[in-house]
Amino acid sequence: MDKINDLINKNVGDIYLKEPLSKHSSWRIGGPADVLIEPYNIEQIIEIIQYADLMKIPTAIIGNGTNLLFSDEGFRGIIVKLGNNFSRYTIKGEKVCAEAGIWTPKFAKILSDNGLSGLEHAIGIPGTLGGLIFMNGGSGGKCIGDIVKKIWVIDRNYNLISFSQKECDFSYRKSVFQDSGYIICKIELECEIGEKERIKSEMRNILNKRKNKFPLNYPNCGSVFLSNPVMNDTVAPPGKLIEEAGLKGYQIGGAQISEKHANFIVNLGNATAKDVISIAQYIRKIVYQRYGICLESEVKYLGELGSLRSLHEVGIIEKR
Ligand SMILES: Cc1cc2nc3c(=O)[nH]c(=O)nc-3n(C[C@H](O)[C@H](O)[C@H](O)COP(=O)(O)OP(=O)(O)OC[C@H]3O[C@@H](n4cnc5c(N)ncnc54)[C@H](O)[C@@H]3O)c2cc1C
Known part of the structure; x- marks a missing residue:
């Protein structure tokens, strides 16, 4: 200290x-x-x-x-x-720029107020724009990477450098920034001029659907296991597999596989990280035994000493 x-x-x-x-x-x-x-x-x-x-x-x-x-x-x-503290933005026609700390739903709403379309799908995603870029997050088959024009990051030599959309190498829940050590600072998006009422009504629909589908009354981290369009089409989304394996409601300590959506692990009040890790491991074991599928997690685990890994890669809690 x-x-x-x-x-x-x-x-x-x-x-x-x-x-x-x-x-x-x-x-x-x-x-x-x-x-x-x-x-x-x-x-x-x-x-x-x-x-x-x-x-x-x-x-x-x-x-x-x-x-x-x-x-x-x-x-x-x-x-x-x-x-x-780090969430200023500018809008010039269809070109919008924002600092990484802006709260995504707030930014999606600002864009809709300006009649700009492109971020409707992210209206219910409760993180920062920087986090969304890092994860290439999105919903309803859309990802933030689709409308990225340019990203500025601090590299390992403390320089501010920029990446074009192509250089970001976006794919399903992946970006070049994962494992890079770069700090995402500023994001330029290319939106389309749209009809304000249409944009807002689409956002309302998305929010309503999410409210009905997700267990938003308990602390959670969204979907724990990665789904992807190929897996969805050929097998089923992770939530469906976990549900069919009879795991809804299963509990370890204060962590529970949500009764409402099986790909959510909720904190019933006093869950620890160890509870969440144990329950995630249990889900993976059962799903593998039943379907031969190795689920991977989109959630990251930050160890006490600084290691950052996907939750499914965490075996035992980091030792000193
Ligand atoms: C109720 C709920 C619903 C959700 N629904 C969705 C959904 O529909 N679609 C979806 O994709 N996600 C969803 N999520 C997951 C999550 O909201 C997104 O991944 C979000 O974009 C993460 O942003 P964050 O600011 O919270 O990032 P954090 O959780 O703080 O960080 C996530 C990762 O990004 C890194 N990171 C964050 N900011 C930066 C930066 N500026 N520079 C470099 N690295 C950075 C962190 O180191 C970490 O590894 C949901 C989560 C919840 C709780």
């Missing part, structure tokens, strides 16, 4: 010490981070990362924590949260 005193005296954003990560997780799970910083601009992000590298302090970048499971032990280093 002594190591970060210098950083606290610098102007790098809002700083929180021993911050419970459960406050930054849609699962409401996670122990304390030594430090959590919410920077306001690119210069501050670079300053934090440069300092942490120099002092050999682990760092992790997060958005709204809606696709992340934090360790019960928290994080021994600096969490850099790109959220509200």
